[in-house]
Amino acid sequence: MAPRTILYTGKGGVGKTSVAAATARRCAAAGLRTVVLSTDPAHSLADALGTALGGEPTPIDGTLWGQQVSAQDEMERNWAGVQEWLSPLLVQRGVDRISAEELTVPPGLDELFSLLQIKRHNESGEFDCVVVDCAPTGETLRLLSFPDVARWWLEKVFPQQSRIMDAARPFARAVLDVALPGEEVFDDVQRLVRNLIAMNEILRDDEHVSVRLVMNPDRMVIDEARRTFTYLNLYGYLTDAVVVNRVFPEEVGTYFGGWRERQQEHLREVEAAFSPVPVLRAPFFDEEVVGPNMLDRLGTELFGSDDAAAVLHSSVSQQLIVGADHAELRLTLPFAARGDISLKKIGLELIVRVDGQKRTLMLPPALGDYRPAGAEFEEGALKVRFDGPARAHAD
Secondary structure: OOOEEEEEEEOOOOOHHHHHHHHHHHHHHOOOOEEEEEOOOOOOHHHHHOOOOOOOOEEEEOOEEEEEOOHHHHHHHHOHHHHHHHHHHHHHOOOOHHHHHHHOOOOOHHHHHHHHHHHHHHHHOOOOEEEEEOOOOOHHHHHOOOHHHHHHHHHHHHHHHHHHHHHHHHHHHHHHOOOOOOHHHHHHHHHHHHHHHHHHHHHOOOOOEEEEEEEOOOHHHHHHHHHHHHHHHHOOOOEEEEEEEEEOOHHHOOOOHHHHHHHHHHHHHHHHHHOOOOEEEEEOOOOOOOOHHHHHHHHHHHHOOOOOOOOOOOOOOEEEEEOOOEEEEEEEOOOOOOOOEEEEEEOOEEEEEEOOEEEEEEOOHHHOOOEEEEEEEEOOEEEEEEEOHHHHHHO
């Protein structure tokens, strides 16, 4: 049986690592064999847990393990062939050796290889629960969202590469003075493509895998979380909860009273923007969230008596279908009743009002030139139609 897998992502500095560690401790306390792993190159998981961690799962306490994935080790395991071919080639062309090493690794690829540890734990059967402290970006998860493209490469390109390269090598040596890649390079790329497909299938298993967004109740952080939420939904990844961390409590006093008022306003916006996904809250504690005791306090504030490993929300809230000159967005609004619907698009923001309820959505840049063309509400879902530039101009 596949393990329960929870990925925490969010903007840097919002306390994502502490939330992941607190969740893992709750899951382990419930008797689940749990590993919490960090794929963030700037690891802080060991500091949060108060124990040394390595590149392999390290026993911490009872049924809890911790792991700080070594991006360098993963690169050597998965990308050595490409580096050994490309790095000397760049040096020959005048690039200094250190820069050449860096240029052999496309941005985000090191974290992608780190995320492959999820696949390893998924297949090993060693753990009941895998909690992932992702790097502070949702971009890498987007790299896992192109299985159709990956399958096309496997079916169309790789079967032909040996014959084409064998024919091109004499020409390249004689005319271009370039050493073309060998089989080991294509083996690395082919392995990456296969892993992309496998990881995509794992992360889309809504019964076992979900993403949780962590944010602070600050305007810029919330806007970033909304953008990430849109992409996760549109690419089919289940977001089963959002976590608002470091909320000022009522007894904060007059000095931070104004901050608390603004936070409460932002919290109401969060509830509206992410509904029906549950919003978990944690206070701004009176001391740093480090070590078992503070992590357990954080876990209690977030989950109360609930099961931290449960799937807290079971459906993707938004679905987007894009055609040649139109698009359709399906938005779940389970608590709205049939009534008047109004739409307003400002840039990439879509403001939706249904029977007095308001939702503000962040649309992907691809819909920047599209305009709302109509909407209908049925069976708890709103369907919004968009016309592309060509169709809108024709009208």
